[in-house]
Amino acid sequence: MIPPFQTTFAVPLSCEDCIKDVSTSLYTIAGINKVDADLKKQLISVEGTAAPSAIVAAIQATGRDAILRGSGRSESAAVCILETHSTSVKDHVRGLIRMVQVSPSMTIIDLSIRGLAPGTYYATVRERGDISEGPESTGGIWEAAKAKKEGTPARGIFGTVEVGKSGIGTVFLDKPIQIWEMIGRSIIVARQQDGKFDKNDPDTLVGVIARSAGVWDNDKTVCSCSGKTVWEERKEHVDRGML
Structure with missing residues (x-):
């Protein structure tokens, strides 16, 4: 049996209704134990045993994009x-x-x-x-x-x-x-x-x-080497075919 683990995602959030919408979608996935959100930092934290790919798909189903920012503990x-x-x-x-x-x-x-x-x-x-x-x-x-x-x-x-x-x-x-x-x-x-x-x-x-970054280990919003935001990087990766 897989032990619960934590993942964090960058998600465009503008209000508490956005958080409620995303949380409702996530709780429909089997294996989700807890969902927390940080409106100021635009982050969603999920605890459970669901696949990160399934979490991203559930967030995207609400009309918002999602970028995995960290999984598990440091060095894990x-x-x-x-x-x-x-x-x-x-x-x-x-x-x-x-x-x-x-x-x-x-x-x-x-x-x-x-x-x-x-x-x-x-x-x-x-x-x-x-x-x-x-x-x-x-x-x-x-x-x-x-x-x-x-x-x-x-x-x-x-x-x-x-x-x-x-x-x-x-x-x-x-x-x-x-x-x-x-x-x-x-x-x-x-x-x-x-x-x-x-x-x-x-x-x-x-x-x-x-x-890869552990949970909360990667809080950058702009890449120091390219000067691009995580969303600009995301668009480039999607255009290249990356999931």
């Missing part, structure tokens, strides 16, 4: 932006994986992909974080050799996600992994679990796992 969250290396695709970003460690022996994985051909896709953590040659430079499945020797499933095998006719697929998983073990490694999402990958396949995605 990670993110992986999934891209195709195919030269035939204009928007290379096709997915996002959010990871939150909710206990010493459990990390939850919220995977969302879009723009792919319908079918079953495999998500695996790889030994290396080198994506210079796409999936081919990431190495084998993380701890596959050790698992084979011990006769146990490799921890680098996350599982599968189904993509429907809309080209969209989402899955919410939990694994006995700690965040620090995965930082700097990479993740492949493809129609095969292992073997020789084709980096020119538009439906083969790869990304590096990086640390």
Whole structure:
């Protein structure tokens, strides 16, 4: 059973009615225990076991946008932006994986992909974080050799996600992994679990796992490197195909 965890989202809020509208929508999701709002800071804090992607969808259903600002405690969250290396695709970003460690022996994985051909896709953590040659430079499945020797499933095998006719697929998983073990490694999402990958396949995605902000750790509204607000950054990412 997944322990409750906390996530925070930047949401355009103009009054108490906005908060009520968003909260009502969120409480329709199974696994939501508590919703708090900060009107001045334009933040919504959610506690429970619901997937962050489901929370974003519920907020967007009210006509407002939402940006995940943090998950879990400090040093307990990670993110992986999934891209195709195919030269035939204009928007290379096709997915996002959010990871939150909710206990010493459990990390939850919220995977969302879009723009792919319908079918079953495999998500695996790889030994290396080198994506210079796409999936081919990431190495084998993380701890596959050790698992084979011990006769146990490799921890680098996350599982599968189904993509429907809309080209969209989402899955919410939990694994006995700690965040620090995965930082700097990479993740492949493809129609095969292992073997020789084709980096020119538009439906083969790869990304590096990086640390993400914990709850309340990221309160910036303007990026110091670009000078853009989080909403300007959000629009750019949406235009690029990022979820």
